Amino acid sequence: MDRLFLIEKMPNLSLEFSRLVSMMNYARFTTLRDVSDLSVKELDFLSYDHANSIGMLLLHMAAVEVAYQVHTFENRDLTANELSIWEPALQLGELGREKIKNYPIEFYLEKLHTVRHNTLQRFQTLPDEWLYTTTPFWYDKPSNNYFKWFHVFEDEISHRGQIRIIKNCYKSRPNKEKIDSI
Numbered sequence: 001m002d003r004l005f006l007i008e009k010m011p012n013l014s015l016e017f018s019r020l021v022s023m024m025n026y027a028r029f030t031t032l033r034d035v036s037d038l039s040v041k042e043l044d045f046l047s048y049d050h051a052n053s054i055g056m057l058l059l060h061m062a063a064v065e066v067a068y069q070v071h072t073f074e075n076r077d078l079t080a081n082e083l084s085i086w087e088p089a090l091q092l093g094e095l096g097r098e099k100i101k102n103y104p105i106e107f108y109l110e111k112l113h114t115v116r117h118n119t120l121q122r123f124q125t126l127p128d129e130w131l132y133t134t135t136p137f138w139y140d141k142p143s144n145n146y147f148k149w150f151h152v153f154e155d156e157i158s159h160r161g162q163i164r165i166i167k168n169c170y171k172s173r174p175n176k177e178k179i180d181s182i
Contacts, residue, residue: 004029013120016128020149021120027153028116031061031160034167035105043108044101047169054166056089056096057159058108062115063089068152069115072145073122075135 004026010018035043035054043055052060063086070078078086088099130145137143 012124014126014128016131016146017123017126020131020146021123024116024149024153027156027160028112031058031156031163032109032112034160034163036109038105038167040102040104042167042170043103043105045166045170046097047166050093051166052092052096052162053101054163055103055108056092056100057163057166059089059100059111060092060096061156061159062108062111064155065115065119065152068148069119069122072148 007019007022009015010021013021035058038054043058044053046053066082066086067078067090070076070082083090088095131149132144132146134142134144137148
């Protein structure tokens with residue numbers, strides 16, 4: 001925590017990975033600060049019928065990171081078994097609303113922690129040059145691993161903004177009975 005606002009060399013990571021992880025750590029810190037005390041009702045709250053809940057967005061963050069682990073570390077797509085686990089969180093929408101609910105904050109925090117731990121373990125084994133490995137990506141445009149991992153935490157930051165809006169919607173609702181029926 002004392003070094004949270006520093007982008008610097010970190011123990012057990014090369015310089016470029018240290019920079020990347022410094023930014024990832026700050027993004028995660030701010031996400032966790034926003035959600036750590038939420039109840040199941042708050043995590044499952046839907047601001048409108050087709051909305052995503054905070055819980056859905058948190059699991060989505062973990063799922064996106066898993067997908068990028070597979071894509072960049074193993075150079076493959078998710079298997080059918082992996083998709084069966086992560087698809088509701090990757091897809092969100094109706095499938096996510098059906099499958100991702102009634103979990104306490106600890107469930108989401110554990111998923112985020114475990115997935116990030118796996119990422120950091122793997123980062124420790126890779127040379128900085130790996131970050132600059134370029135492959136076709138969106139729309140068959142060249143992209144390097146550095147950009148792909150930037151996108152992982154950029155996606156988290158975007159969804160954290162949504163989480164803040166959902167929290168405000170929840171707090172401002174004069175009648176919260178609808179929440180009990182979720």
